[in-house]
Amino acid sequence: MASFTDLSKINVKGGDGGAGCMSFRREAFVPKGGPDGGDGGNGGDVIVEADPQLSSLIDYRYKHHFRAERGTHGQGARRHGKDGADLVLKVPLGTVIHELDPRTQEPVYQIADLTQPGERVVVAPGGIGGRGNIHFVTSVRRAPAFAEKGEPAQEHWIELEMKLMADAALVGMPSVGKSSIIARISAARPKIADYPFTTLVPNLGVVRTKDGSRSFVAADVPGLIEGASEGRGLGHQFLRHIERTALILHVVDVTGGFEQRDPVADYHAINAELAAYATELAERPQLVVANKCDMPGCEETVARLRQAAEEDGRELFCVSAVTGAGLDDLVERCATMVSELRSQISATEAPDAFNAAWERKRQRRDRTITVRQESRGIWRVSGGAIERMVIQTDWENPEALAYLEHRFERIHLEEKLLKEGCRDGDEVRILGFAFTFETNHGTDEYAELRDADDEVVSEFDEEG
């Protein structure tokens, strides 16, 4: 059997922005016309989309790098470059996306939890196209001989994790009859056998009430044993799936099974494992399902189990997966609880808030500028947005450099450097570029660009 692939780490990068064009109109008998360089196209975004047709993350098992298309460069005669196409990565419903720390590959931030069909999140925005030289005209500079390069796209490592989307999970020791129950109450046809760990991956089934009016999704989960929360048995990776089911159906074998275990001790052992894995799991609504009640001589055990369940404030249902006894009542009660729990969840869940929150956090981090002394007289400036500004500049072109200087002023880079102790004549490094720090700047010949440049300026926080 193919192993259960439900976790993938992938690298995503948007398309780079195309370069703006530096060009001047050419007309017969006019030696040099006005600037007419078009803008570069924007790069495409990498988007993750929930597709109800998919049931695994197998597509991301062998391929790990995903790039959206780049924007093409602007051209003369005000022709803008073409935007790059977005790259849409389809994932199953119930996929949770985390941003990973690029060094440790540990999850640092939850980007989204895709629970609705067609729900999307941009995981790597494309770069913005560079502006053509028409944008840099001012009253003093009628023929700007520079354009902006395209913005390099952002790149991230993300983790895709598929979590089961079941309303109720059947949990319990191996061989207690979890798969037998789901087979009896739904159309699922899992393997059933009298040896432990028959079920290796969860089975999902849609369960309907007898009158057909209500339904919910149930999953049976591979058997848990003592130590499951520490990785014993198969249970650990499946405990993760239970995290998102609203209701736990705790199945106990009242016969004690072949090993003649004490069913009440089993009940406590499983609850201890759930609590050890996550305290919320122990507090999750739980129904206790006493299975195999068709077997003779289990009345006393059922009575003790009922008492243990009631002490924990839980209802107990006596059932038999073989005869079907008690299962209709259990299904009715589950349907009622699931619909109550669903209405509570939908009230607290706001999928869009995930995206907006990540976007804000990412932008804030991107705009943050750090200044660090590398050695005496040498300063390192870093930060996503400022580094992109530098990459977007043609360092061979003095006009482009003057414009970069203007952008630095707008984000108060000089003040930040002075505050850290940088002095005239020191070297300031950004990525692989370096310049000499000088505080005396003359007139701001690009002041008139400010209006055009406002969107760039407002990207930066005024940090004290």
Ligand SMILES: Nc1nc2c(ncn2[C@@H]2O[C@H](COP(=O)(O)OP(=O)(O)OP(=O)(O)O)[C@@H](O)[C@H]2O)c(=O)[nH]1
């Ligand atoms: N007498 C009786 N036997 C049952 C009942 N339910 C299940 N069994 C038997 O118990 C054994 C285990 O059943 P499964 O449904 O495979 O148990 P499970 O909990 O899914 O087991 P794992 O997948 O290994 O964790 C099988 O031999 C079933 O026929 C029941 O209500 N009464």
Ligand SMILES: [Mg+2]
């Ligand atoms: Mg099973």
